[in-house]
Amino acid sequence: MTEAAGFAFAILGAFNDAVRCFEYIQVARNFDKDFQTAILKLDISRLRLARWGQSIGLDRVEEGMQTLPGIIGSQDDHEQAEKLLRQIVELFTDAERVSAKLKPLGNDSNVDDTVNDLDKATASLHKKLKMLSLKRFNPRNILKKTKWALYKEKYLNRLIEDTTELVNGLVELFPAAQPERERLCEEDGSQLASDQNVSLIAPIVAEQDPELSAAIKSRQSAGGQIFNITFAGSQNHGLQQGYFSGQQTNNFGVPPQK
Structure with a gap:
């Protein structure tokens, strides 16, 4: 494992940046499709990424650690993992740049607090999915950065699809983490299966996170x-x-009784 010395903390930094991207993105009120479904798609994407991170021990990596706890990987594997995580950050950066061009001039009311507009069932699922993600990994050093919004379904779908593909690549890099990933997936599945509103996300989970869908x-x-x-x-x-x-x-x- 000496060939991978120093890469664990670099992966943690890239992973932290990738998960942190989800803190800054919102869905505009005038989203051209159902903005509630859009929010849940982002939640599920974040949960899958966070679960992968915990499965390879990133939640236990601290400054000064040189290797991933319990996971053996080559230097190339570690470098590729960092590269894929940086690509996720780039996806969000590109999506933000495109959305800035679509933002209505002088109309910030379409951006702020869209989560407060969720119906009761969707709000409950959103809260639970976020809770599960934070349980897997709570990103560090959240900056006071201005949030930005998605306005078009095609850009959201592209972002989700590309992120899903990159996480697929991350999963393939460390096959030894599969048992732990499956265990974590069972935990998440148990939490969601008991939710009376889980049917609302069943099609989304089946498309974005087949392992979680099977666990549910x-x-x-x-x-x-x-x-x-x-x-x-x-x-x-x-x-x-x-x-x-x-x-x-x-x-x-x-x-x-009468």
Whole structure:
């Protein structure tokens, strides 16, 4: 591992910059499609990147550390990882430059606080996805930088697609991290599967993060076999069968209250 000496901290710096990009981007109120879906797409992209970082131990890298904890990689692998992360930063920089040209003159009201306009279900998912991302990696040195907004769906989709491809490349660089990545994915899947609004993001997750999609479905399938039924009354007999999820309370033999 000596050939990779000094690269762990460089990767951490590039990774921190890449994750930090998500702190500065917003979706304009006059986004030409559903801005709520756009926000969730960004949330899922951020979570996948953050999960990759934790899977290779970036959350444990500190100044002075020279190698990634528990992950063996060549110098070329470490250099390529840093390069891919820098490319993610460049994607956001390019998207910001294009969006600046589309921004309505003298109209900042379309930019600020779009998250406050989310409906209850989307706001709940947005909050949970952000919480999961911060659990995986909380970026350091968040600058007081002016936030910028996306206005067009095609630029958002291009940003998401290109970021997804770069994260795919990061995943392929360190195959030894797969067991840890799968474990973290199961944790995220468990948290999301229990959310009553998870169906809203199912198509997005399936497209952007297939591993997470599989983890959510697996958890839902397992959870669907667990149920808790409470019977009350003096004459409880009969047959109840079928597929149940959650708690059911049945009062057989109890006269209805008038």
